[in-house]
Amino acid sequence: MTGGPPGGQKSPIVYSVVIPVxxxxGSLPTVVERLGEMQGRLDGPLEAVFVVDGSPDNSLAILRQLLPEASIRSQLIAHSRNFGSFPAIKAGFAAARGDYVAAMAADLQEPIELIEEFFGCLASGEWDVAVGTREAREDPLVSRTLSRTYWSSYRRLVQPDMPAGGVDIFATTRAVARKLVSLDESHSSLVGLLFWLGYRRIEIPYSRQERVHGKSAWSMRKKVNYLLDSVFSFTSMPITVILALGLTGSLLSVVAAFWVFVSWLVGSVPVQGYTALMLVLLFSTGGVLFAIGVLGTYVWRTYENTKNRPSSVVMSTEVFHDDDA
Incomplete structure (x- = not known):
């Protein structure tokens, strides 16, 4: 960029990149370096919003060393504990000041050039949301298989329009970012909320790179919890299944009762066995307890949302290379 506002004032921020940490x-020095390189290719000022989500390593201290020396404007937000990647992204979106806001992971498995494509699409005025869709991934076979199974279940149970490989990286206009932040739901899916909002959305394919630094904190337990959050937050399918099973069981019970009654009339009812009776009781009790558990999950989530607790707690915020710093 050449020139600038009079009086040495800095230009308004156009692009914001939110990075949960x-x-x-291990990857933070490279992330900061890549963002500085991207700033040189963009047509407007860029800010990076790092959200350290209760990380137990030295991520916060490293960023405090790197950002004052970096060539980009930045914010460093520290959470009071670990709240999860989605609350961290949401906190970053709330703090972002750019006209276009992107979310990317700090592990560099998504090419940073994809963010530039997002910004180009949004700046054209034709799109409000840009998401990255995986064409290929260089993860181990087990990880690829589990991920494929997970996202297949997600599409079938929750959102049919979700890309086959899921969404890990996306960008929105400022207006959509504000709408997304305003949806204050506990135990929900940020990506699910993004798709629920609608707007004009474009999907850009990319190849996911092999992880170089550290191990992913996105464990199978977290994926299962995320799937459950998505199912219970965006579909009534579990209740529909229980209703269908209940109706089917009721109809079968009526048929069985009629058959037993007719058999009793003609005197052909044999003595009932203990094993068969116990199996029926155990099956029925298990089904009832399962149904109560599903309904209880919906009730618990409703109760959680009435508490109005914030999705995360910001412990500190630092701003670098900014007029207000």
Missing amino acids: YKNE
């Missing part, structure tokens, strides 16, 4: 100390 958890156990990423």
Whole structure:
């Protein structure tokens, strides 16, 4: 860029990149360097918003060393504990000041050039949301298989329009970012909320790179919890299944009762066996307890949302290379 506002004032921020940080100390120097390189290719000022989500390593200290020396404007937000990647992204979106806001992981498995494509699409005025869709991934076979199974279940149970490989990286206009932040739901899916909002959305394919630094904190347990959050937050399918099973069981019970009654009339009812009776009781009790558990999950989530607790707690915020710093 050449020139600038009079009086030495800095230009308004056009682009914001939000990076949640958890156990990423090894990749942070490269992330900051890549963002500085991207700033040189953009047609407007860029800011990076790092959200350290209660990371137990030295990520916060490393960023405090790197950002004052970096060539980009930045914010460094520290959470009071680990709240999860989605609350961290949401906190970053709330703090972002750019006209276009992107979310990317700090592990560099998504090419940073994809962010530039997002910004180009949004700046054209034709799109409000840009998401990255995986064409290929260089992860181990087990990880690829589990991820494929997970996202297949997600599309079938929750959102049919979700890309086959899921969404890990996306960008929105400022207006959409504000709408997304305003949806204050506990135990929900940020990507699910993004798709629920609608707007004009473009999907850009990319190849996911092999992880170089550290291990992913996105464990199978977290994926299962995320799937459950998505199912219970965006679909009534579990209740529909229980209703269908209940109706089917009721119809079968009526048929069985009629058959037993007719058999009793003609005197052909044999003595009932203990094993068969116990199996029926155990099956029925298990089904009832399962149904109560599903309904209880919906009730618990409703109760959680009435508490109005914030999705995360910001412990500190630092601003670098900014007029207000």
